[in-house]
Amino acid sequence: MTGECDAPDLPAGADLLALVRRFEPVLRYTAGELFFPMPVEQYLAGAALWSSRRDSRGTPTLLVDHGSLDPDKLAEQARANPDAPLFLRYAPTSLQRRELREWRRRPDRPTFTGVSRLAAVGLLGRVIDSLMRFSLTMRGRVPGGLTAAVQRQYAAVADPYDAYHAHVSTDGGYVVIQYWFLYAMNDWRTSFAGVNDHESDWEQLTLFLVPSGPEPGPHSGDGYTVAWVALSSHDEVGADLRRRADDPDLTWSGGTHIVGNAGAGSHSGAYLPGDYLVRVQPPALAKPFAVVNAIRWALLPWTRNQPRAGLGIPYVDYRRGDGVQIGPGTGRPWTPILIDSATPWVRDYRGLWGLDTDDPFGGERAPAGPRYERSGAIRASWADPVGWAGLDRVPPYAVAPGARRDRIAELDELVADLDGQISTGQDELRRAASGLEVLPSTVTDSRRGGDGAAAQVTEREQALAGLRTRRRAAVNERDQLREVGTVVPEPPPHAHLRHRAVPDVTTPAGALLRFWTGASLSILLILLGLGLLFDVGGGLWVFVAAVLLVMGVEALLRGRLLLFLLSLAIIGGSVYLIWLLATNLRIALGVLALTAAVAIGVANLRTLIERR
Template sequence: MPQPDHPSDDLALLHRFEPVLRYTHGELFLPIAVDDYVAHCSLWDERDEPLVPAGSLTLGSLAEEGRRYRERRLHLRFVQKSLGAKEVRHWRRTERPRVGGIGRFAAVGVIARLIDVVLRLSLLVRGKVPNGLVAAAHRQGKDLAGATYYGRVVRTAGYTVLQYWYFYAFNDWRSTFHGVNDHEADWETVSVYLVPGPSGGLEPAWVAGSSHDHTGDDLRRRWDDPLLDKEGEHPILYPGAGSHSHAFVAGDYVVSVGLPALRAVLRTIQRVRAWLMPFAPEPGSGSFDIPFIDYARGDGVVLTEWNRVPIDDSTEWVRDFRGLWGLDTKDSFGGERAPAGPRYERDGSVRGSWADPLGWAGLDKVPATADEEVAALEERMKLLQSRVDELETEIAAERLAVRGLYAEIRYLAARSDAAPGRPGHLQELEVKEAHLAGLVAERVRLTEEIDVQAGRLAGPRPPGPPGAHLRNPHLPYVVHADFRSRFLRVWAALSIPVLIGGLGALLFWPNLSTLLWFTIGLVAFAVVESVARRRSIEFAASLAGLAITALIVAGVVVALLSGWKIVLAGSLALAALILLVVNVRELRGR
């Protein structure tokens, strides 16, 4: 990766375009300096054996330990001892701000809410950040130097990429803001992509920010996008509360956490449902995506003034320490483990955002300037024209072969001794004709593409809509203020605990009376759920389909039990009648 040639110019560029970060009210952890953080940390290996005690580390010694124990899985610990339950309660009452949230379960159905219970309970058996760690980290981190970013400049493929790396002492998304996970340490990044301007200087073209739900094209916004807020030449981003994931528009975001292992189960359920209830509408496909809210409201602290620290591949602590920057809980899901540094993933591989900042944001395919786009398009047209020329030659040869084979078939057809070989020749002719047709179709398609691109090169080339590259635009979740929305949020919060409680009562008192009341409650639950989510028609259709299926099955069972000979004779008579009708229609040529 090319390295900066002019460090002073690079710092000036970083300063000129550095982002403004607007946090949510209640955010406990802001970007800090890593040297202060490391000075409070101890260093541990994968066996949870201490290598360096707290208070003895510097960035230089951290790099040295990383080189010394390169083959071990190392991790730092910022908090040496969690606070007790009494101290945590006091901290919550006196030091932690309250954040008004929205009902995240109002966005999804019953299955997602049930699966969420399992996801929460799984924290009991997998690696989890201990209780009290957030409060201890908050108290300990108050005195650390803040508002620091680590800037890196990369020049590649016509772009000048300004990377801003932010380090947080803690990700408290789960414990403070009811999100997915907690972990010590958090690295996030924002990149500003500069291109040569008409006057010869550099100007911003794109901005990308690390985010939960998105990759590639969806990470970036064009500089002229009206949904990208700016203060002069400084883009404004909205880090999520506790998660520090970046958003371009202030608001509350629904983040979906998918469970791929359960999607096969979902598909099976849907197939069975379609067989049992053919009249019901098709269900959605995201029932096992669990929703969480990322609060990126921008109504809290605003950071506009920064301490700037340049880094690159030669920075020792960046290059040599591949371990985790906080407690390693060994969570099998990975969510509760601390991250590695800006250069590395948890497994020691180099981060995509570091190794390939263009590919990370889907910009490898986007030329930096209009001249480069023209050159790329002209090269593409040369390749297309070369393929068209090849196709012309192939088509001529294939047409000659088809004509020769057809002439051979006609000649052999006149001879009686050639009849046994004729079917094979005809099959070969069909294959060759299909191949020839495919070649001609490809030539037509490529010729059309060349004509279109030639017209584009000859005329003006407007940039197009600023959001045309987005595949899944991420916009805030809109909370309506009507009665239905308020009821749905309350219902979503209370319904699953009530349902689980009813199931527990059924298991504790397994009698006919309890079963009857549970069934009545289940039907009432389904009615309220369908009405609240405006799925009454789907619910009625499903219920009708289930009732019809049940009546048919019950009728067949009763008939078999009361007189199986009559049922069997009737079935055979019906089959004979259907067969007779089909055969008669065939005889009449219909």
């Protein structure tokens, strides 16, 4: 049967189609979504295949025109052009302005109401947002009108149906089912004020199954139980991608059908419905942001527990789940398509599924298919799903009491062995140190060549300290296992998470704040421009004054004026103290002494009051 080659550990004759249907998901979309999962065959029927290699006129080379492509021909062309950079085009051209206006005015156009993403971030994030949006004019981007052209062609498909492409594999003791969804367009930027557009979109939902025990759990069927679920997401990697089947964040339909919430336009997955603030951070901003965080940590201690969301561009990913629903029990069923590493179009085609814009940041380039990255390398999620989801250290079964007893016995042996090494090490150290005090420095001085008697003693001391450290760790683990006994309580569902993604965007209160966050950057530039044109003070001071004025107004609108003034006073005092240290050391030390005296006095008085 198709789809078996990546699952050699399954029983012979296993019905993969029945298995993927038993656990197929339910996807909920945001009201206003334009594109839904389609089969590869229908996508290719409307697409053309191109090579990025330029002809004599400097344009890409057309290999297969629209209306002549299917999965077999795609694989054939990929084999015939193994070194050519290939890409698909679903829509032949973008709509022109008049056509685009007509498309926007169509009566069946779905409505969507977003929130002010700029009001959810500070001034610095808005500055970076503007710079990155401006950079779109300087780099490869999806042309305007392409979303409309793709949507019009997608809506005209004859006999459309919703499909997923299921990949079943076995890895690390798990049976892994990946549900891959192909969309004709990612219109996050155009339709939902997101970060990017690109023609075509591949997303996935992955289930990790284990054999059902004698008493199958609530998410069991056909001899298997769902242990973990992993959704593709913009901001999460590794263990943060996955949730345990009993996680309260998960919603199930019919016991075995996980419910996912797809992002509007972006189609990224979320377990909880809602609006999520995500930040796209260019790599060049990583180091500057580390410096900003260090300064904030040192000067503004009350901000240390606030999230470090980054200097990236702020965007809202709408994953509301209040629109179309697809899957079991929704009235809109799936059509399953099994694929594996031997499926010709999966195996042979390493190109892009959509227009190649050559965007150096990658955000506006079309994606590669389920098996490959844009570089042509095999995706980790395809070839190594267990490692991709951070499950290498998580066994696909409950640890048996016998295994714990064996581990305790191993630790007993290790502690006994370390005790012997420590005893031997003590004897050797004492012999080496014997009479060290009465030997001349030419013998003991480790600075001369590094092989003196003192150096040998130091080396033995360090080795002995390492043995003692290992022994303490082994004893601690052994004692903890003994206390637990034969029953190890399951950790909380979120114990493996470093970051738990939850909806974190709410509509800002007040139209004035929404207006200010949209206009503040322009106001800042106007103030700076007027100051420079009319020579109001030095350019630097004009800039500083304009920034402080804009930040002060925003703090007032957000109800944080006192906190802003306090932060400003602390930063100003710190800068003044640094200036004193550089120009007048005596006064600076005096100010430091007085500040320390006040701080120590306040702390001591507080201690005395608390003890009374």
